[in-house]
Amino acid sequence: MTPDELKALVRTIPDFPKRGIQFRDITTLIGNGRGFSASVEWLAERVEGSQAIAGMEARGFIFGAAVAAHLGLPFLPIRKPGKLPCNTIGVDYELEYGLDRLEMDPLAVTPGQPVAIVDDLLATGGTALAATKLLRQAGAAVSRAAFVIDLPDLGGGRRLAEVDVKVDSLMSFEGD
Numbered sequence: 005m006t007p008d009e010l011k012a013l014v015r016t017i018p019d020f021p022k023r024g025i026q027f028r029d030i031t032t033l034i035g036n037g038r039g040f041s042a043s044v045e046w047l048a049e050r051v052e053g054s055q056a057i058a059g060m061e062a063r064g065f066i067f068g069a070a071v072a073a074h075l076g077l078p079f080l081p082i083r084k085p086g087k088l089p090c091n092t093i094g095v096d097y098e099l100e101y102g103l104d105r106l107e108m109d110p111l112a113v114t115p116g117q118p119v120a121i122v123d124d125l126l127a128t129g130g131t132a133l134a135a136t137k138l139l140r141q142a143g144a145a146v147s148r149a150a151f152v153i154d155l156p157d158l159g160g161g162r163r164l165a166e167v168d169v170k171v172d173s174l175m176s177f178e179g180d
């Protein structure tokens with residue numbers, strides 16, 4: 005499937021979860037078997053060469069885990085607060101429509117291990133920056149991140165470039 009065909013599978017819902025937000029919903033993309041599979045293959049090609057894939061709860065688990073399994077790599081879950089049973093490190097961050105916190109097991113990576121980030125969507129970059137910070141704090145080398153959707157108007161790509169993370173995105177939505 006072409007990137008345009010995949011983009012046509014993303015549903016836009018206005019004013020969710022807050023007035024003024026155009027919510028780009030991947031439910032309809034993953035609800036299409038060929039679309040899901042093509043998206044996972046596209047992401048996997050971008051992060052090949054990494055030694056592990058990290059994905060952020062919850063939508064990052066959908067694509068991150070699938071990409072890791074596709075490449076035969078470990079998957080590192082980066083979770084919302086209070087979910088991991090082990091000792092954790094955490095970071096608070098801001099996103100397009102609120103505040104949140106991410107946590108991970110600091111022992112999940114080995115020193116210098118190249119870990120790529122995979123998520124469904126890049127908006128302000130707050131989530132991916134928080135994940136980068138956590139993974140680096142745990143000792144991982146983070147230089148790549150791949151997303152299904154980029155919202156370039158919100159500047160996430162620029163913010164990740166500033167911390168030396170190269171970004172690839174399968175499609176983007178701009179100007180509305």
Ligand SMILES: O=P(O)(O)OC[C@H]1O[C@H](OP(=O)(O)OP(=O)(O)O)[C@H](O)[C@@H]1O
Nearest residue numbers: 061062063099100126127128129130131
């Ligand atoms: O670039 P940002 O401004 O940080 O926004 C992008 C993040 O927002 C969404 O997650 P959300 O926190 O809504 O959680 P969910 O995956 O549990 O739906 C999305 O899945 C990204 O992780």
Ligand SMILES: Nc1ncnc2[nH]cnc12
Nearest residue numbers: 026027028029100125127
């Ligand atoms: N506009 C948006 N649509 C879907 N998920 C998002 N996460 C942050 N902004 C979003």
